[in-house]
Each structure stands twice: as C-alpha cells, then as structure tokens.
Amino acid sequence: MKKVVFFGSIPLAKKCLDEIVLNEDVQLLGVCCEPINNGWREEESVYEYCQKEDIPILKLDEVPSLKADIGISVRFNKIISKEVIQSFAQGIFNTHGGILPEYRGSYCNINTILNEDKEFGVTLHYISEGVDTGDIVATKKVKVSEEDTGFTLYKKSEHLCYELLNEKFGLILNDKNPRIPQESLISDDRPANTYYSKKTLAKKELCDLNSSESLKVVKAFDSPHHEPAYIKLNDEKVYLRTTY
Incomplete structure (x- = not known):
C-alpha cells in the first residue's frame, strides 16, 4: 500500500x-x-x-x-x-x-x-x-x-x-x-515561455477602446468574482465586461 x-x-x-x-x-x-x-x-x-x-x-x-x-x-x-x-x-x-x-x-x-x-x-x-x-x-x-x-x-x-x-x-x-x-x-517552434506572474494583472487597464486589442483584453479578464478590465475616465475606473 x-x-x-x-x-x-x-x-x-x-x-x-x-x-x-x-x-x-x-x-x-x-x-x-x-x-x-x-x-x-x-x-x-x-x-x-x-x-x-x-x-x-x-x-x-x-x-x-x-x-x-x-x-x-x-x-x-x-x-x-x-x-x-x-x-x-x-x-x-x-x-x-x-x-x-x-x-x-x-x-x-x-x-x-x-x-x-x-x-x-x-x-x-x-x-x-x-x-x-x-x-x-x-x-x-x-x-x-x-x-x-x-x-x-x-x-x-x-x-x-x-x-x-x-x-x-x-x-x-x-x-x-x-x-x-x-x-x-522545447524547440524553436515550441519554446519554453517565461514565467507568467501577477504582472499579468497590469494588462487589464485599457487606454484606447478602439484598439484591436481591447476586446481581447476584456475577454481575458472577464470574471464574476475578480476585477475585470477597465478604462479610466477622469481618474475613475469604468469596468468592462463581455455580453456572452
């Protein structure tokens, strides 16, 4: 045993x-x-x-x-x-x-x-x-x-x-x-990625909603339990969620 x-x-x-x-x-x-x-x-x-x-x-x-x-x-x-x-x-x-x-x-x-x-x-x-x-x-x-x-x-x-x-x-x-x-x-086609850390969370702040990256970021951080992606208007956070 x-x-x-x-x-x-x-x-x-x-x-x-x-x-x-x-x-x-x-x-x-x-x-x-x-x-x-x-x-x-x-x-x-x-x-x-x-x-x-x-x-x-x-x-x-x-x-x-x-x-x-x-x-x-x-x-x-x-x-x-x-x-x-x-x-x-x-x-x-x-x-x-x-x-x-x-x-x-x-x-x-x-x-x-x-x-x-x-x-x-x-x-x-x-x-x-x-x-x-x-x-x-x-x-x-x-x-x-x-x-x-x-x-x-x-x-x-x-x-x-x-x-x-x-x-x-x-x-x-x-x-x-x-x-x-x-x-x-590990190869050129399949590299070992660097360690992903809490620095990822810094990517949730958007500067431009018209950017092609914006929807991707909103989807990535969408969660009912954690702070989602956001854009700042007059220093206030406006949170962004998907509609799926």
Missing part, C-alpha cells in the same frame, strides 16, 4: 482528494492545506473536509519525516522545498493549469486569451525545484472558442485537472506513469 501526502486547499483539491485519491487502496498520511478565506468559493474546502473526516492536517516541515511514497498536489499555493520534494520515494505530482513548457507560472487562462492561442490545457507533472519545470506525465487540451473568457477557461481547467489526475492516478500508484523531460519538448 502506497503512502500518500496530499497538497491543496481549494474545492477542486477536495474533490480530487475525496473522489480520486481516497478511492484507491492508499495510506493517506495527511494533507497540507489551509482555510479558504475568499467568499466566491462556496463548495467545501480541503481544510473543512479534513476536519470533518479527522484527516491529519500537516505543516510542510512535518512532511519529510513521514517518508511518503507519493505526493499529490492540486493547485497548492505554496512553494515546496527541495527537502520536502526529495523525501518522496516516487516524487510529488502536480496538476498545473496551463500547457507546459509554454505556460509556466500563474494566470495561464488569462494569458491564453491575450496570446490568442487556439488551444488551452492543463498538465500533470513532477514537482521540481524550479517553478513548473518538472518532467511531464500528461497534458489534456481543449479548443478555445470565440465565447471563452479568462473565467470560462479557468472553470475548464478545473474540469481538465480532475479528469487528468483521475486518468493517470492508477499509473502513478503502480510507478508506471510516463515521465517526459520538458527540455525534450
């Missing part, structure tokens, strides 16, 4: 923990998670689930001593140290909300629209010391439609992450999963 530690806090992570990880014959040693404080996520969080089910909630520095076999990370929001990574016999596997190696970092859904890509997807990969640089297990993609916004792609990414982990978890448990170095995928 494989010894597993889970990393993640948001409702998607709870769904993966409950419906995928705990559906297999594993020994769950504990979960690294924290309470969710933003109000737009209404579903049960991992923290709430662990309290209800009496599952041990771990701190990161407690993990190496457990000598686990496998780590599973679903949208975990903290950097995992080299010491923790190396304590796992088979490694830590992460669901990343973007296509690697092109989309490292965060806001991949938003940048997919800003870059006018035709495809969007998620990646299951090994966690390494670099950010989103570990070997790839698998990628799952969908077409980007004209109606897609940053938010709709985010929701699609949650569904894809769940599907991908569900499809590959059995292989991971049996240590038979693919392991593709990202360097082998």
